[in-house]
Amino acid sequence: MTDYLISDIYHRFKNHLSILVSLFQLQSRRTDNEQLLDILTISQLRTLCIAIIYETAQKSKNYTEISLKEYIPKITKAIIATYNAKVKTLINVEDIYLDFDKTVTVALIITELISNIIKHAFPKRSDGTISLTIRIIKNEHIELSIKDNGIGIPKNINLKDIKTLGLNLVKDLTEQQLEGSLDIKIANGTYFIIKFNTKN
Incomplete structure (x- = not known):
């Protein structure tokens, strides 16, 4: 698989995860329940952190290892x-x-x-x-x-x-x-x- 195809796949993964992050944000704005808000916020962050991994890998073009210093x-x-x-x-x-x-x-x-x-x-x-x-x-x-x-x-x-x-x-x-x-x-x-x- 070429680097171009891998980069495209990572880009798509990142975009899909970013959509999930946006959905969590929308749900968070619609609730006054503190417990539910806490769950939505941490779920949003977990998803966002994984999306940023894909973004970091794509930008560095290193698809096997992630630089912790950068990430x-x-x-x-x-x-x-x-x-x-x-x-x-x-x-x-x-x-x-x-x-x-x-x-x-x-x-x-x-x-x-x-x-x-x-x-x-x-x-x-x-x-x-x-x-x-x-x-x-x-x-x-x-x-x-x-x-x-x-x-x-x-x-x-x-x-x-x-x-x-x-x-x-x-x-x-x-x-x-x-x-x-x-x-x-x-x-x-x-x-x-x-x-x-x-x-x-």
């Missing part, structure tokens, strides 16, 4: 804009390439965590900061860390009880799709650390 700032900006959040973001991503499937998984994890931070970490504040770092730590091992300077998790919450934190999907994606590990720490906010092997 991650795009989705972070999209998430912040969708929530109209007044937070500062500090992004540091090394020059790392991942295959398409792993990039989708990483994107979904980032979407869940940043969405969670925006909704819960900065009540009555407009000066919050979210730091996101992706780096190679040992040969083929990658560490994704996301930290906020928000209110942190209440001390009476068991950090090992992911269900209590509403992070079931993050845990499942990390362990089942990336075959990695998720660690949560409290340090002037909340600190999420995900480690995985690129070759799994």
Whole structure:
């Protein structure tokens, strides 16, 4: 299959996903139900992040691997804009390439965590900061860390009880799709650390 045909296919996929994003946006404007609005917003973001993967691949003409250094700032900006959040973001991503499937998984994890931070970490504040770092730590091992300077998790919450934190999907994606590990720490906010092997 020629690069032209592959590019055309990716372009069509991106357009189809963009239509879905628009539909989620329309539905969001028509409801006052907070729970439904939350579901529609996160669904919109998940779809948008995958659409941006196709867009990134098409523009770079690399259809097997995605540059995280190029891609991650795009989705972070999209998430912040969708929530109209007044937070500062500090992004540091090394020059790392991942295959398409792993990039989708990483994107979904980032979407869940940043969405969670925006909704819960900065009540009555407009000066919050979210730091996101992706780096190679040992040969083929990658560490994704996301930290906020928000209110942190209440001390009476068991950090090992992911269900209590509403992070079931993050845990499942990390362990089942990336075959990695998720660690949560409290340090002037909340600190999420995900480690995985690129070759799994």
